[in-house]
Amino acid sequence: MQSAPKTTSARSGRHFLQIPGPTNVPDRVLRAMDRPTIDHRGPEFAKLTLEVFEGLRPVFGTRGPVLIFPSSGTGAWEAAIVNTLKAGDRVLMFETGQFATLWKRLAERLGLAVDFVPGDWRRGVDPAVVEARLADDRQGAIRAVMVVHNETSTGVTTRIPSIRQAIDRARHPALLMVDTISSLGSIDYRHADWGVDVSVACSQKGLMLPPGLGLNAVSDKALAAARQGGMPRSYWDWEDMLKNNTSGFFPYTPATNLLYGLREALAMLREQGLPAVFARHARHAEATRCAVRAWGLEILCAEPAEYSPVLTAVMMPAGHDAETFRAAALSRFDMSLGVGLGRLAGKVFRIGHLGDFNDLTLVGTLGGVEMGLAIAGVPHRPGGVQAAMTFLSGDAPL
Numbered sequence: 006m007q008s009a010p011k012t013t014s015a016r017s018g019r020h021f022l023q024i025p026g027p028t029n030v031p032d033r034v035l036r037a038m039d040r041p042t043i044d045h046r047g048p049e050f051a052k053l054t055l056e057v058f059e060g061l062r063p064v065f066g067t068r069g070p071v072l073i074f075p076s077s078g079t080g081a082w083e084a085a086i087v088n089t090l091k092a093g094d095r096v097l098m099f100e101t102g103q104f105a106t107l108w109k110r111l112a113e114r115l116g117l118a119v120d121f122v123p124g125d126w127r128r129g130v131d132p133a134v135v136e137a138r139l140a141d142d143r144q145g146a147i148r149a150v151m152v153v154h155n156e157t158s159t160g161v162t163t164r165i166p167s168i169r170q171a172i173d174r175a176r177h178p179a180l181l182m183v184d185t186i187s188s189l190g191s192i193d194y195r196h197a198d199w200g201v202d203v204s205v206a207c208s209q210k211g212l213m214l215p216p217g218l219g220l221n222a223v224s225d226k227a228l229a230a231a232r233q234g235g236m237p238r239s240y241w242d243w244e245d246m247l248k249n250n251t252s253g254f255f256p257y258t259p260a261t262n263l264l265y266g267l268r269e270a271l272a273m274l275r276e277q278g279l280p281a282v283f284a285r286h287a288r289h290a291e292a293t294r295c296a297v298r299a300w301g302l303e304i305l306c307a308e309p310a311e312y313s314p315v316l317t318a319v320m321m322p323a324g325h326d327a328e329t330f331r332a333a334a335l336s337r338f339d340m341s342l343g344v345g346l347g348r349l350a351g352k353v354f355r356i357g358h359l360g361d362f363n364d365l366t367l368v369g370t371l372g373g374v375e376m377g378l379a380i381a382g383v384p385h386r387p388g389g390v391q392a393a394m395t396f397l398s399g400d401a402p403l
């Protein structure tokens with residue numbers, strides 16, 4: 006008799022990719038990318054890009070320019086900085102978690118002087134602190150306020166309109182830059198209405214694409230700052246990019262097949278309607294929290310008004326290692342859950358519930374978590390999946 010193969014590649018059924026990005030790529034998007042690469046200087050390509058830019062603007066909530074770089078999100082962070090700020094400029098940033106910390110490190114490497122407001126990685130940016138820091142800056146030395154909208158390492162969402170209001174109350178001219186990397190296309194976001202100057206995003210989260218595209222949406226004020234200065238730059242230069250984009254082209258070879266995918270993903274978001282997409286994420290997040298509470302485990306986010314609609318970070322009971330649990334869920338159920346990042350390593354696991362996702366994917370995910378907790382010997386109460394199902398099958402709107 007043959008023994009059962011042990012490799013994951015021989016498994017049947019689909020891998021559950023429940024990390025908070027990269028997210029599951031819908032079949033429609035995969036099929037859209039499965040095409041020959043075309044001449045990126047030909048008319049068919051220009052039509053594709055112009056369509057993509059048109060489709061992206063409503064997702065950011067802007068009528069202004071959106072730039073697409075062949076890059077990860079980190080590249081889009083860098084583009085935001087090098088176009089608008091120069092070495093030695095002071096900026097205000099907030100320690101909301103690992104990604105805020107990494108953006109700060111990048112800013113410092115580029116020579117910015119960062120005022121980094123410490124945080125406990127369990128809540129978002131406090132608008133009162135923003136207002137107080139800016140009110141103290143009577144010389145207007147702070148050139149930018151830089152905030153992560155949805156902290157993917159913690160599952161905490163900062164309320165950006167309240168940050169805008171704080172800046173306005175302080176009557177401060179700083180640029181507002183927002184990392185929307187794990188919020189765009191999943192959580193309500195309004196670049197123009199919220200007075201954001203640079204929104205930073207990428208492809209592999211709410212846009213349901215593979216990694217490989219970094220995005221910036223920019224305000225007139227940010228464009229003016231770029232025209233007047235910024236840092237030495239070439240690859241990330243907005244001006245060069247925008248000049249080429251006007252006619253549907255890029256200053257260098259773009260990620261053609263990802264753009265096919267982006268066109269399809271934008272069509273899917275349009276068909277569902279953004280309000281329905283946001284409501285779906287909020288609903289799946291609440292169902293997930295119902296499960297976590299029923300298990301008797303603690304949600305990392307300490308402020309209910311800041312619960313993330315796209316992921317839930319769950320704290321491990323003392324003395325239990327999140328990595329042992331995650332490894333059990335992977336080897337037994339072929340499900341990837343998010344790792345604890347930075348100072349949360351081993352202390353939390355993260356359930357991604359964003360992108361191409363529905364009620365039954367969530368129930369399967371939570372089933373894997375509940376069984377994984379049992380297998381890994383993590384103390385918990387049963388009934389989390391049932392609590393989520395009760396919520397999902399109740400009268401909550403779809």
Ligand SMILES: Cc1ncc(COP(=O)(O)O)c(C=O)c1O
Pocket residue numbers: 026077078079080104153155156157158184186187207216
């Ligand atoms: C909020 C946030 N910002 C920035 C990044 C960095 O993006 P990338 O890994 O694509 O460079 C991530 C990645 O997960 C993120 O979640």
